[in-house]
């Protein structure tokens with residue numbers, strides 16, 4: 001029987017410090033693997049370090065839109081060097097646009113997003129996208145790079161808006177699909193073909209029901225798989241089997 005891959009974690013977060021060994025032990029026993037996603041250089045390096053230490057961990061490196069002021073030519077060069085030399089780096093991310101926090105002007109965010117997509121193109125890796133209150137601009141930029149694919153993490157849009165991108169992008173579905181009033185995500189999951197969905201936690205954030213409000217944990221992806229199965233009226237086993245296959249494909253695991 002297939003086991004789950006959590007395609008989006010921040011497992012290096014200080015919220016995991018206290019019981020880190022236990023958390024990793026449970027992941028190793030219960031899951032196929034997890035992907036540790038960086039949001040700046042420090043967390044990207046931490047992700048690589050964990051990936052090199054644990055065989056079931058893989059690393060994604062990049063500068064998050066909220067931290068985009070940390071991005072410059074030197075950082076870009078270092079990310080490229082790491083992407084080419086570190087075998088367990090499987091994508092560039094999380095990158096994108098965040099107009100909610102608006103730490104930097106739209107144009108600065110767009111520039112950092114484009115430069116990092118071009119970096120991914122050069123090193124031939126997929127991208128992991130963060131988009132918040134900036135969906136149209138995000139999709140417009142993705143259109144400029146028809147040869148790049150990846151994962152739209154925590155995708156907030158409709159199926160119709162995602163449709164033109166589904167030939168090369170997967171949609172990351174996480175804990176929010178279990179929230180009772182989240183009709184939008186439930187509707188999206190209903191319409192999305194299963195072969196375009198990957199599971200994610202974004203842990204320690206976005207914890208699914210029944211643990212909503214507590215620290216999220218990669219093993220809780222099982223609740224996400226169960227909810228997707230319920231919505232699509234298929235078995236949880238099928239959800240896990242196909243989404244794990246999808247994760248392996250996009251990250252080339």
Ligand SMILES: [Zn+2]
Pocket residue numbers: 008009010037094202
């Ligand atoms: Zn994230």
